[in-house]
Amino acid sequence: MMKINIEANTYVYPNPVTLVGTEVEGRANFMALGWVSRVNAKPPLVGIGVNRLHFTAKGIQETKTFSINYPSADMIEVSDYCGIVSGKKVDKSNVLEFFYGYLKTAPMMTESTLCMECKLVDTIELPSNHFFIGEIIAAYTEEKYLTDGKPDIKKMNPLLLTMPDNRYWTVGEYAGKAWSIGKKLKK
Amino acid sequence: MMKINIEANTYVYPNPVTLVGTEVEGRANFMALGWVSRVNAKPPLVGIGVNRLHFTAKGIQETKTFSINYPSADMIEVSDYCGIVSGKKVDKSNVLEFFYGYLKTAPMMTESTLCMECKLVDTIELPSNHFFIGEIIAAYTEEKYLTDGKPDIKKMNPLLLTMPDNRYWTVGEYAGKAWSIGKKLKK
Numbered sequence: 001m002m003k004i005n006i007e008a009n010t011y012v013y014p015n016p017v018t019l020v021g022t023e024v025e026g027r028a029n030f031m032a033l034g035w036v037s038r039v040n041a042k043p044p045l046v047g048i049g050v051n052r053l054h055f056t057a058k059g060i061q062e063t064k065t066f067s068i069n070y071p072s073a074d075m076i077e078v079s080d081y082c083g084i085v086s087g088k089k090v091d092k093s094n095v096l097e098f099f100y101g102y103l104k105t106a107p108m109m110t111e112s113t114l115c116m117e118c119k120l121v122d123t124i125e126l127p128s129n130h131f132f133i134g135e136i137i138a139a140y141t142e143e144k145y146l147t148d149g150k151p152d153i154k155k156m157n158p159l160l161l162t163m164p165d166n167r168y169w170t171v172g173e174y175a176g177k178a179w180s181i182g183k184k185l186k187k
Numbered sequence: 188m189m190k191i192n193i194e195a196n197t198y199v200y201p202n203p204v205t206l207v208g209t210e211v212e213g214r215a216n217f218m219a220l221g222w223v224s225r226v227n228a229k230p231p232l233v234g235i236g237v238n239r240l241h242f243t244a245k246g247i248q249e250t251k252t253f254s255i256n257y258p259s260a261d262m263i264e265v266s267d268y269c270g271i272v273s274g275k276k277v278d279k280s281n282v283l284e285f286f287y288g289y290l291k292t293a294p295m296m297t298e299s300t301l302c303m304e305c306k307l308v309d310t311i312e313l314p315s316n317h318f319f320i321g322e323i324i325a326a327y328t329e330e331k332y333l334t335d336g337k338p339d340i341k342k343m344n345p346l347l348l349t350m351p352d353n354r355y356w357t358v359g360e361y362a363g364k365a366w367s368i369g370k371k372l373k374k
Binding site: 002003004005006007008009010011012013014015016018035036037038039040041042043044045046047049051070073076077078079080081082083084085095099101110114115116122124126127128129131133135136137138139140141142143144146147148149150151152153156158159160161162163164165166167168169170171172173174175176177178179180181182183184185186 | 199268303
């Protein structure tokens with residue numbers, strides 16, 4: 001075996017790219033975030049790891065709500081901008097279009113392909129980050145991103161992120177049917 | 188705006204495909220898992236959402252250790268097999284090659300492109316799932332998967348998963364430099 005031991009600070013390959021919407025100090029803000037995962041099936045819960053120094057962390061703690069928005073690859077510049085510029089210094093609500101659903105403090109980005117509005121249900125305190133767990137109470141998309149009523153990743157054309165090389169990627173080819181293609185290995 | 192409200196049980200686009208290694212009832216087991224994210228920067232913590240009925244959940248609770256392994260797209264059949272067949276019924280340690288690092292109860296899959304061995308540091312109890320938080324204590328790869336000493340996703344060629352359409356995907360084209368391409372939008 002040719003395995004080599006690399007540093008423990010390794011990452012997930014790849015992270016999805018999302019934009020987290022919050023209302024902070026009375027204005028809408030969006031932050032780029034890759035540390036996101038579903039964490040529970042029923043009810044639908046999603047978790048996000050947010051550095052405790054981020055403006056977004058303050059907003060989630062204040063309003064107990066947030067949104068998760070998927071940019072298309074066409075939105076690469078604005079998505080990266082949301083990751084570079086802090087809402088502490090720049091009022092991003094002036095340059096981005098957003099809308100609201102049921103929650104009046106979880107702005108969602110209009111241009112995004114899929115938006116989920118979330119109600120905070122738990123906060124796990126970790127050494128450098130908060131891990132916020134939210135219940136998805138509604139999700140919004142457009143007909144053009146659906147196939148058979150389900151979001152279609154090739155139509156959404158989202159971005160992926162790898163760290164620590166800090167590169168964005170698109171989604172490639174269809175590779176196979178899940179919970180199916182492995183059946184041939186069953187005895 | 189043409190937004191439509193779809194069901195709240197929406198997913199992350201896309202999930203990375205991983206295989207979680209555990210030792211359960213004295214034998215190595217691997218389960219396919221897409222609900223994974225880094226959750227903390229320093230120390231490097233990773234979280235996984237595991238249904239409490241899974242054999243893997245039992246192993247993590249017993250040994251307080253687990254591993255996260257990235258299959259290449261060439262491993263699509265064996266990865267899916269690990270998601271279809273429960274270790275409760277089939278001893279997968281007979282059909283998979285694995286090795287150990289520092290922890291003697293966190294088997295890692297030899298064929299995987301990148302393996303992380305993790306020590307359990309916290310368990311969050313959610314309605315249908317455990318959310319296990321592990322500290323990555325070491326990571327293993329092979330020289331052929333590195334570029335400039337960092338894992339290179341195009342060399343690793345991992346799998347992505349979308350739900351609820353249950354389809355696997357590969358990673359596509361390089362799209363741009365993170366924390367850089369958005370600078371042109373700064374005033």
